[in-house]
Amino acid sequence: MSTRILTAIIAFALHAPFALAQNVPLPDIGSSAGEILSPEQEHQYGARMLYEMRRVDLVLEDALIADYVHALGYRLVALSERPEQQFTFFVVRSDDINAFAAPGGFVGLNVGLMHTAESEAEVAAVLAHEVAHVTQRHLVRAYESMQKATLPIALAMLGAVLAARNSSGDGTEAALIGGMGLLQQQAINFTRHNEYEADRVGIFTLAKAGFDPEAMAGFFGRMGRATRANSTGEVPEFLRTHPVTAARITEAKNRVEAIRRDPPAVPEPAANEARFRLMRERAHVLTASEPAKLVGVYRNQLRHAEAAQAPALRYGLAIALLRSGQAKAAGNELDTLLASAPTEIAFLLPRAQARRDAGDAEGALKTLQALAELAPDHRAVQLALADALNAVGGKANGEQAMAALRPLLARNAADPSTQAAFARACELAGEEARALEAHAEVALYTGRPYDAMEQLKRLLERPDVDYYQRARVEARIEELKPYMAELERQRIRREDQDR
Ligand SMILES: [Zn+2]
Known part of the structure; x- marks a missing residue:
C-alpha cells in the first residue's frame, strides 16, 4: 500500500467524521454530559487511545520519566477542582510542542514540549491547563458536540492501516503516519470559552500547588515569539490548538495579579528544577x-x-x-x-x-541488588533489577525477578513494561502458564485486545493451569467481555457509517 493511499485513509478516518459532525445537526439526546458518555466509557476511550499509541511506539516507556511526570501531574490534580478524578499521565515520543487530554483523564505530554520548557513550572502550567480541560468536563462536551462514534471510527481505521502495513511489509512509514494521525486526532477543537476556562482554572491550580503562576503567560508568550521569529512559519501544535493572543497573555497576567493580591495557602515551594532538567535531557536523548x-x-x-x-x-x-x-x-x-x-x-x-x-553483567546485578534493598518501593529500581536478573538468566534469578516485580504489578498491573519483564521472569522460573498470562496482558495494553482474549482462552485449555490461576483467568475474561463487546459494537457502527 502506498504512502499516499495510507495518508488518504488516515485523512478520511480523522477528518471526515469531524466535518460531518460540524455540518449535520444532531438530535438533542440528553441534557447532562454524563448521559452521553458514562465514566467507564470515558475511561475505555482514553485507555484505548493510549494502547493504540503504544502499538505504534509513540509512548516513551521509561520508568524514571514516567514516574516523574506522574508525580508532577498528581501534585496538580490533588489541588484541582476534582481531586478524586483518576488521571493517567504519559510521555509521547514526538518533537511537536504539544500536550493533550483525552476522555477518562488521560493526559499526554510530548517530549518536544518538555524539551522547549525552561522550567518545571512551565511544564506544570501546560499540565494544569490540560487537567482543567478534564475537571471542567470540556472533553465530554466536545465529544457530545461531535459525534460519539468519531473516536472509535478513527481508531478502527487506524487498526485497518496497521493491518495493511503488516501484510505489505512497508512498516515504518505506515507506523509513522498512523502515529501522526493519532496525534492530530487529539486536536479536539475546544471552544474559545473552554480555553479561557482551562487557563483560568489551570493557573489557579498552578499557584495553589506552589508553582510560579507567571509560568503560564511566560511559556505561551515565549512560544508565540518563537513562532513569529521562525522563518519556516511552522506553528507548534500546541499553538495551533491554543492560539496565543495578546488578550490571552494579558488575562493570564491579570490573574497572576489577582492571585498575588489574595495568595492561596501554599504548602511548600513545589518546583524541583534540578530534577526537571535531568528528566528533560533524559527524555530528549532517549527519543x-x-x-x-x-x-x-x-x-x-x-x-x-x-x-x-x-x-x-x-x-x-x-x-x-x-x-x-x-x-x-x-x-x-x-x-x-x-x-x-x-x-x-x-x-x-x-x-x-x-x-x-x-x-560485567554480574557486577551490574550486584550493584542493583544493593540499591533495591535501599529502595524497595522505587519502581524504576525494581524494574532495573528485574531486567538485570532476566539478562543474567537462570531459574533462581527468574524467581528473584518475579519477586521484585510482584509488588509493582499489585500497584499497577496496566503497565506493559512490567508485564513483559514479569513474563520473561516466569519463563526463566519455569512457570510457563503464568508467563502466558502476562503475555496476554502485554497484548491488551499495547493495542492488541483480540490477541489478548485469544491467549487467555487458550490458556484455559492447558493442563498445567492450577485452580487459582484458572479462577483468575476466567475472571479476567469476564472482566474484558464488555470491553470486547464495545469494540464489536463500534465496528458495526463503522460499517454503517461507510455505507
Ligand atoms: Zn486547551
Missing part, C-alpha cells in the same frame, strides 16, 4: 533517532555551561554515550556526577547499565 550526534552537542554545550546547567548537560551526555554504545565513557561521566550526588538513583541506574554494557 533521539541519532543519539551519537548528541554526544558532540552536549560536549560543546558543557564547555560554555553555567554551573547550574552543567549536571543536566553532563547527564544528557552520559545517556547519549550509553545509547551510542560507548559504555566506558558513559560510566566515567556518571562517576563524575555521582561524586557530588552519590545517592541519586537517576545516576545509579544508568551507571549499572554502563557496567552491564561493558560486559
Whole structure:
C-alpha cells in the first residue's frame, strides 16, 4: 500500500467524521454530559487511545520519566477542582510542542514540549491547563458536540492501516503516519470559552500547588515569539490548538495579579528544577533517532555551561554515550556526577547499565541488588533489577525477578513494561502458564485486545493451569467481555457509517 493511499485513509478516518459532525445537526439526546458518555466509557476511550499509541511506539516507556511526570501531574490534580478524578499521565515520543487530554483523564505530554520548557513550572502550567480541560468536563462536551462514534471510527481505521502495513511489509512509514494521525486526532477543537476556562482554572491550580503562576503567560508568550521569529512559519501544535493572543497573555497576567493580591495557602515551594532538567535531557536523548550526534552537542554545550546547567548537560551526555554504545565513557561521566550526588538513583541506574554494557553483567546485578534493598518501593529500581536478573538468566534469578516485580504489578498491573519483564521472569522460573498470562496482558495494553482474549482462552485449555490461576483467568475474561463487546459494537457502527 502506498504512502499516499495510507495518508488518504488516515485523512478520511480523522477528518471526515469531524466535518460531518460540524455540518449535520444532531438530535438533542440528553441534557447532562454524563448521559452521553458514562465514566467507564470515558475511561475505555482514553485507555484505548493510549494502547493504540503504544502499538505504534509513540509512548516513551521509561520508568524514571514516567514516574516523574506522574508525580508532577498528581501534585496538580490533588489541588484541582476534582481531586478524586483518576488521571493517567504519559510521555509521547514526538518533537511537536504539544500536550493533550483525552476522555477518562488521560493526559499526554510530548517530549518536544518538555524539551522547549525552561522550567518545571512551565511544564506544570501546560499540565494544569490540560487537567482543567478534564475537571471542567470540556472533553465530554466536545465529544457530545461531535459525534460519539468519531473516536472509535478513527481508531478502527487506524487498526485497518496497521493491518495493511503488516501484510505489505512497508512498516515504518505506515507506523509513522498512523502515529501522526493519532496525534492530530487529539486536536479536539475546544471552544474559545473552554480555553479561557482551562487557563483560568489551570493557573489557579498552578499557584495553589506552589508553582510560579507567571509560568503560564511566560511559556505561551515565549512560544508565540518563537513562532513569529521562525522563518519556516511552522506553528507548534500546541499553538495551533491554543492560539496565543495578546488578550490571552494579558488575562493570564491579570490573574497572576489577582492571585498575588489574595495568595492561596501554599504548602511548600513545589518546583524541583534540578530534577526537571535531568528528566528533560533524559527524555530528549532517549527519543533521539541519532543519539551519537548528541554526544558532540552536549560536549560543546558543557564547555560554555553555567554551573547550574552543567549536571543536566553532563547527564544528557552520559545517556547519549550509553545509547551510542560507548559504555566506558558513559560510566566515567556518571562517576563524575555521582561524586557530588552519590545517592541519586537517576545516576545509579544508568551507571549499572554502563557496567552491564561493558560486559560485567554480574557486577551490574550486584550493584542493583544493593540499591533495591535501599529502595524497595522505587519502581524504576525494581524494574532495573528485574531486567538485570532476566539478562543474567537462570531459574533462581527468574524467581528473584518475579519477586521484585510482584509488588509493582499489585500497584499497577496496566503497565506493559512490567508485564513483559514479569513474563520473561516466569519463563526463566519455569512457570510457563503464568508467563502466558502476562503475555496476554502485554497484548491488551499495547493495542492488541483480540490477541489478548485469544491467549487467555487458550490458556484455559492447558493442563498445567492450577485452580487459582484458572479462577483468575476466567475472571479476567469476564472482566474484558464488555470491553470486547464495545469494540464489536463500534465496528458495526463503522460499517454503517461507510455505507
Ligand atoms: Zn486547551
